[in-house]
Structures are given as C-alpha cells and as structure tokens.
Amino acid sequence: xxxxxxxxDINDEYKYGFHDPEQxxxxxxxxxxxxxxxxMSAMKDEPEWMLEFRLKALATFHAKPMPKWGSTExxxxxxxEEIYYYLKPTEQQGETWDDVPEYxxxxxxxxxxxxxxRKFLAGVxxxxxxxxxxxSLQKEIEKQGVIFLDMDAGLREHEDLVRKYxxxxxxxxxxKFSALNSAVWSGGSFVYIPPGVEVTMPLQAYxxxxxxxxxxxxxxxxxxxxxxxxxxxxxxxxPTYVKDSLHSAVVEIIALPxxxxxxxxxxxxxxxxxxxxxxxxxxxxxALVEWVDGNLGSxxxxxxxxxxxxxxxxxxxxxxxAFANEGQHQDAGAKIHHVAPRTTxxxxxxxxxxxxxxxxxxxxxxxxxxxVDSKVHVECDALLMGxxxxxxxxxxxxxxxxxxxxxHEARVSKVGDEQLFYLMSRGLTEEEALVMVVNGFIEPFVxxxxxxxxxxxxxxxxxxxxxxxx
Amino acid sequence: MSDQTxxxxxxxxxxxxxxxxxxxxxxxxxxxxxxxALMGRNGSGKSTLAYVALGHPSYEVLGGxxxxxxxxxxxLDTDERARLGMFLAFQYPMAIPGVxxxxxxxxxxxxxxxxxxxxxxxFREKLTSAMDLLGVDKSFTGRYVNEGFSGGEKKRLExxxxxxxxxxxxxxxxxxxxxxxxALKTVAEGVNATRSDERSHLVITHYQRLLNYIAPDVVHVMxxxxxxxxxxxxxxxxxxxKGYEWLEDELLQPAGA
Numbered sequence: 001x002x003x004x005x006x007x008x009d010i011n012d013e014y015k016y017g018f019h020d021p022e023q024x025x026x027x028x029x030x031x032x033x034x035x036x037x038x039x040m041s042a043m044k045d046e047p048e049w050m051l052e053f054r055l056k057a058l059a060t061f062h063a064k065p066m067p068k069w070g071s072t073e074x075x076x077x078x079x080x081e082e083i084y085y086y087l088k089p090t091e092q093q094g095e096t097w098d099d100v101p102e103y104x105x106x107x108x109x110x111x112x113x114x115x116x117x118r119k120f121l122a123g124v125x126x127x128x129x130x131x132x133x134x135x136s137l138q139k140e141i142e143k144q145g146v147i148f149l150d151m152d153a154g155l156r157e158h159e160d161l162v163r164k165y166x167x168x169x170x171x172x173x174x175x176k177f178s179a180l181n182s183a184v185w186s187g188g189s190f191v192y193i194p195p196g197v198e199v200t201m202p203l204q205a206y207x208x209x210x211x212x213x214x215x216x217x218x219x220x221x222x223x224x225x226x227x228x229x230x231x232x233x234x235x236x237x238x239p240t241y242v243k244d245s246l247h248s249a250v251v252e253i254i255a256l257p258x259x260x261x262x263x264x265x266x267x268x269x270x271x272x273x274x275x276x277x278x279x280x281x282x283x284x285x286x287a288l289v290e291w292v293d294g295n296l297g298s299x300x301x302x303x304x305x306x307x308x309x310x311x312x313x314x315x316x317x318x319x320x321x322a323f324a325n326e327g328q329h330q331d332a333g334a335k336i337h338h339v340a341p342r343t344t345x346x347x348x349x350x351x352x353x354x355x356x357x358x359x360x361x362x363x364x365x366x367x368x369x370x371x372v373d374s375k376v377h378v379e380c381d382a383l384l385m386g387x388x389x390x391x392x393x394x395x396x397x398x399x400x401x402x403x404x405x406x407x408h409e410a411r412v413s414k415v416g417d418e419q420l421f422y423l424m425s426r427g428l429t430e431e432e433a434l435v436m437v438v439n440g441f442i443e444p445f446v447x448x449x450x451x452x453x454x455x456x457x458x459x460x461x462x463x464x465x466x467x468x469x470x
Numbered sequence: 471m472s473d474q475t476x477x478x479x480x481x482x483x484x485x486x487x488x489x490x491x492x493x494x495x496x497x498x499x500x501x502x503x504x505x506x507a508l509m510g511r512n513g514s515g516k517s518t519l520a521y522v523a524l525g526h527p528s529y530e531v532l533g534g535x536x537x538x539x540x541x542x543x544x545x546l547d548t549d550e551r552a553r554l555g556m557f558l559a560f561q562y563p564m565a566i567p568g569v570x571x572x573x574x575x576x577x578x579x580x581x582x583x584x585x586x587x588x589x590x591x592x593f594r595e596k597l598t599s600a601m602d603l604l605g606v607d608k609s610f611t612g613r614y615v616n617e618g619f620s621g622g623e624k625k626r627l628e629x630x631x632x633x634x635x636x637x638x639x640x641x642x643x644x645x646x647x648x649x650x651x652x653a654l655k656t657v658a659e660g661v662n663a664t665r666s667d668e669r670s671h672l673v674i675t676h677y678q679r680l681l682n683y684i685a686p687d688v689v690h691v692m693x694x695x696x697x698x699x700x701x702x703x704x705x706x707x708x709x710x711x712k713g714y715e716w717l718e719d720e721l722l723q724p725a726g727a
Contacts, residue, residue, distance in 0.1 A: 416564075417527065417528060418564055419564045419566065421521075421524075421526055421527070421548060422560065422563065422564040422566075423566070424547070424548040424549040424552065425524050425548050425549075425552050425557070425558050425560075426552055426574075426577075426578035426581065426631065426635065427549055427552040427553045427578055427581035427582045427635070428549055428577060428578065428581050429549050429581070430547075430549070432577070432581065433549075436566065436569055436574075436577060437566065437569075439568065439569070440566050440567050440568030440569035440614070441567065441568055442568070443567075443568030443569070444568065
C-alpha cells in the first residue's frame with residue numbers, strides 16, 4: 001500500500017510567510033478598553049454618533065458570552081488583552097501607484113502578483129495593516145457616480161448614506177464578534193452603485209494583515225441601488241506569525257429592488273489566524289445576491305454568509321469552498337432567510353479535509369409564513385483525504401410555510417486508491433494526481449471566478465497539496 | 471540494448487491480495503511488435519496480472535519479477551512504469567469529476583514529456599486527428615473524464631489515451647466487455663492502427679469475439695493463476711469451439727497418455 005497524505009510529516013511552509021518590519025505611525029496599546037475606542041474615534045475625527053455606536057457595541061461585546069458552538073476550545077483560547085486594536089501604517093492614503101510606500105509594493109511583489117495584475121489593481125483598495133493605504137478609482141466608474149472608498153473615507157464624505165445603512169443589516173448585538181467589530185472597526189470598503197448603473201469591471205480589494213498580533217476589524221458596506229449591477233472581489237493572503245492573530249470582519253450588503261450583486265472572496269490566512277466573519281445581505285424585490293466564498297488557511301474560520309430575501313422574487317446564492325489542512329478547522333456554511341413570497345435560493349458548499357484537518361458545514365434555512373412558492377436547494381459535497389481528516393454537516397431547517405419546495409443533498413467522498421492508480425497509470429505522480437482530483441472537485445467553484453483568481457486559487461491548492469506525498 | 475530484448479516479461483510471478491494468492495507463478499514473454507491475447511475464465515487471474523504489471527499498490531508480490539524492456543520494474547511505482555512506456559486500458563475506467571478530457575490528456579502528456587512541456591497547438595492537432603480516427607465526437611474533450619460516460623464511451627476514451635500517449639507496451643483489460651459490435655470494431659481499429667514494430671499489446675479477453683478483429687500473434691490461456699497453454703491464433707478458435715472444459719480435461723490427462 002502506498003502512503004497516504006495523513007501519515008506523513010507535512011512540511012509545507014506557508015509560502016507567503018514573510019513580513020516587513022513594522023513601520024506603523026501609530027499603534028494603540030494592547031487590549032480593549034473604552035479609552036482605546038475613544039482614542040481611535042478621535043484620531044479618525046469621527047462624528048459623535050459613531051463614537052456612541054462604538055462605545056455601545058463595546059459594552060455589548062463585553063456582556064455577550066462566547067458562542068457555544070463551532071470550536072469552543074479554540075474560541076476560548078483567544079486572549080483579547082493580547083491584541084492591538086488599531087494601527088495606522090502611513091499618514092496618508094496613496095492616490096496613485098507612485099504614492100504607495102516602497103515596502104508595501106515589495107509585499108505585493110513577494111505575493112507574486114504579476115506586473116500586469118498590479119496595474120489591474122489600480123481599481124483596488126488594498127488594506128495594509130488596519131488602514132487602507134492605496135485606493136484609486138477607475139475614471140469611468142467615477143463618472144458613473146459609483147462610490148468606492150475605504151470605510152473611513154466613506155464615513156467622512158458620505159455620512160448620510162453611511163448613517164442610514166451602517167449596521168442596518170448586521171446590528172452590533174448580532175453576535176459577540178459583530179459587537180467587537182462594531183466597537184473597533186477600521187478600514188474595509190464603502191461602495192455605492194447608483195440606480196440602473198452597471199459596473200462592468202469587478203471592484204477589487206486586496207487585504208493584508210501585517211503587524212504581529214494585529215487585529216483586523218474591517219468593515220464593508222455595499223449599497224446596490226435599484227436595478228444596478230456590480231461584482232465586488234476581495235482576496236486575502238497573510239504572512240505567518242508565531243502568535244495568534246484575530247480577524248473579525250463585518251460585511252453588509254443592501255441590494256435594492258432589481259439590483260444584482262456578486263461578492264467574491266478568496267481568503268488564505270496564515271495558519272495562526274482566527275477568522276471570524278459576519279457577512280449578510282438584504283435582498284429586496286427581484287434583487288439577486290451571490291456570495292462566492294473560498295476559505296483556505298487560518299487556524300479557525302467561522303463564516304456563514306447570509307442572504308435575507310425580503311422582497312418578492314428575490315434570489316440568493318451561496319457558493320463556497322473550504323480547505324482544511326493539518327491543524328485547521330473550517331467551520332463554514334450559509335444562511336438563507338426566506339421572508340417574501342416566490343423567493344429562491346441555492347447553496348453549494350464544497351469542503352476538503354486533508355491530513356487531519358476538519359471542515360464543517362453549518363447551514364440554516366428559514367422560511368417564514370407567507371413566503372409561498374419559495375424554492376430552496378442545498379448541496380453539500382465533502383472530500384476527505386487521509387483517515388484522520390474529518391467532515392461534519394449541521395443543516396438546520398425551519399420551514400414555517402407549507403407551500404415551498406426544499407431540496408437538500410449531501411455527499412461525502414474519499415480520494416480513492418483506484419482513482420489515484422488510474423491517474424498514475426497515465427504517468428502523473430501521486431501528488432500531481434491528488435492535485436488533479438482536488439482541482440476537479442472544486443471546479444464548479446473555480447469556473448465562477450475571474451481568470452486571475454482562478455489561477456491564484458489553483459496555485460494555492462497546489463501549495464496546500466505540496467509535500468503531501470512522501 | 472538490442473531489439474531482441476522482450477518488451478515485457480513476467481518471471482515466476484506470484485501475487486497475493488489481502489493475503490490470498492492469485493497468481494501462482496506466471497511466466498510470460500512478449501516480444502516487440504507482437505500482439506498477444508490472454509484468455510481465461512473469470513477469476514483466473516488475468517486482471518490481477520494487468521494490475522501488477524502496472525504496480526497497483528493493493529497487490530503484494532510474493533515472488534518473481536516483472537521486466538519492461540529488459541529492466542526489472544517490480545519495485546517501481548505506477549507512474550514511473552507509465553513514464554517508461556507501459557499502459558493499461560482499464561476494464562472499469564475511473565471518473566474524475568471536474569477534470570475535462572482535454573485537461574487530463576494534456577497533463578498526462580506533460581507528465582511524460584521532457585522538460586514537462588507540450589505545445590498546446592500541437593496537442594490540439596494531435597487530439598483532433600486521434601478523435602477523428604476513432605470516430606469520437608468533438609464534444610468529448612470538454613466533458614469530465616468518464617463522468618456519465620456510457621460503457622462504449624469509456625472504452626473509446628481508453629483507446630484514445632493509448633493513441634495519444636504512444637506507449638511501447640499496452641495491456642487492454644477486457645476492453646471488449648459490455649460493448650456492442652460497432653464499439654467493438656472501433657476498439658479493434660484503434661488497436662490495429664497502433665500496431666507496429668515498436669509497439670506491443672497484450673489483449674486480455676474472455677471471448678474469441680474480439681480476436682476476430684484483432685489477429686493475435688500468440689494466444690495464452692490462464693487458469694487458476696498460471697498460464698497453462700500458449701499457442702498460435704488457432705488456440706483461440708479451439709477454445710471458442712470446445713470451451714474451457716476441453717482444455718481442463720486435456721490438462722488432467724497424465725503426461726504422455
């Protein structure tokens with residue numbers, strides 16, 4: 001019997017595990033106090049209502065217990081006193097590529113982003129440490145009246161819009177980590193698409209965590225006004241550190257009647273990161289919201305993108321991939337809330353567990369009374385590599401309306417010896433064969449990605465599979 | 471190495487799976503450019519020989535050796551044997567969901583190409599002409615490997631791979647099973663088209679039927695984990711006519727009786 005991945009020493013060093021010496025201009029004290037929050041808000045020169053909001057959220061965070069599900073052991077090991085809650089790397093935001101500090105450009109270089117792609121990133125807000133460093137908007141997009149700013153600038157320049165929608169989808173008290181984010185949020189994107197505007201080029205944001213023990217609490221708010229169309233893409237790669245790092249983002253989406261919005265994420269956190277994210281969208285009449293969500297890396301990810309189908313004919317779609325390698329737990333899933341009649345939803349979840357990694361699908365489907373003729377389709381596919389890997393499915397359904405159609409399919413498969421033998425009999429090495437099976441498994445996800453992300457994801461999968469055969 | 475070296479040789483091969491001995495001393499020599507047929511009943515050990523020839527990890531070699539082109543490959547991994555020039559057309563080809571025939575074929579060619587480079591344009595031209603020859607539909611290339619394929623389509627894909635990879639030695643494991651006569655002819659045409667002085671085939675089959683279309687140079691019969699008789703094409707006809715019982719009875723006769 002040839003060796004399987006799990007009985008081998010995995011030496012796959014995190015490939016993007018370099019880091020720059022910290023060059024932060026301001027660094028808050030470790031730990032989370034009212035003073036830290038007040039200082040942060042004052043430095044950002046925020047309006048009084050935002051400070052109030054933060055302070056109230058802070059109290060909520062302290063009062064709320066940890067979630068009693070997911071990986072409680074890992075959650076309880078987070079030491080909130082050991083985290084920096086605010087870091088401002090450069091005084092000012094870069095407006096053009098030339099303004100971007102050299103060491104940050106170096107980071108992009110080490111990430112292997114090709115020259116052409118770097119240029120393409122010209123429409124990109126790149127979050128470096130906890131402040132948006134570089135942000136430049138495509139001229140055509142500006143002309144269309146599209147707003148694409150970092151969240152802090154959004155608050156300064158479009159206070160009315162922010163005040164109206166901020167925390168309207170995810171209130172601070174939603175859960176312990178949304179409360180934490182609400183108290184200390186910094187950076188993230190603010191996007192507004194005017195009625196009827198179609199943004200043809202995806203809006204892209206690149207994120208980086210850099211400072212050791214640096215909490216990342218970005219806050220993203222996207223408003224797609226009536227009949228508009230947009231694709232927002234967020235990708236993350238993070239360096240490796242010895243100490244644990246917390247990433248707790250909040251992403252809110254409002255899709256007004258007839259709007260079509262897709263939010264694509266590929267995250268590849270280093271293996272010490274706790275990635276605890278709350279993502280939710282409100283979809284009104286005939287609106288379409290799609291979450292495309294790829295999760296690699298991290299120590300623990302807990303993420304359940306949600307769509308509230310609030311208007312008749314709204315459609316929600318959640319397509320996700322989770323890759324749990326040795327020592328990792330991906331607790332990912334999806335939530336759909338059917339409130340209005342004739343709403344439809346589709347969830348496709350794919351998970352890969354390798355070398356003792358653990359992936360869980362946690363899903364919630366809720367259909368309210370009166371959401372007649374609604375349709376739900378859930379598909380969960382798990383691929384296991386190695387005998388000690390684990391996959392669990394926790395589907396919850398609360399259906400309070402009789403006139404609905406609900407389908408749920410779940411499959412667990414193993415990379416079989418026969419499959420590997422077949423591929424190897426064509427000359428592929430065992431590792432090449434494994435990569436091929438895994439890439440095939442996530443193909444339905446990959447084909448939804450823009451080309452450069454598809455290439456990057458395939459490369460990341462290859463890195464994850466490296467050294468899996470001895 | 472002179473061209474007199476057999477392309478394939480099994481010497482005193484004894485093989486077990488899950489502790490049960492299946493091959494009990496197989497001796498088989500295949501010369502360059504020849505087509506050999508291996509016949510025998512279900513469970514006689516034919517498929518085991520095919521798997522062991524390619525180094526399937528579930529089979530345990532208890533004794534004996536496998537040679538390819540004069541090289542002892544008994545300890546080599548499956549992919550190493552494949553890259554040397556050995557090929558197996560599977561009786562039950564595996565599905566690889568999400569991987570297109572085109573991508574799969576390109577990867578397989580790259581795996582054996584020097585420097586790992588295969589020009590995409592040359593590859594496409596080669597694939598197209600191979601598909602034309604085998605009467606395979608163009609839509610094939612975009613489909614996922616063996617997923618939702620009919621029995622006939624699966625076997626055609628195996629032959630298509632044999633075409634593209636150009637192995638020096640191919641084993642066809644009951645490629646004829648479950649095929650209608652048209653599919654059978656296609657398979658036979660594929661094999662005949664790859665016959666040359668440089669390429670050898672071992673055709674494993676249950677029935678004489680396929681051998682009407684692929685004329686073998688040598689026919690072997692396997693029983694109970696051993697090759698019990700070797701002869702010319704007439705041996706296949708005798709078996710077809712008289713059945714395996716005839717051979718069993720003959721073998722039971724004491725020598726010289």
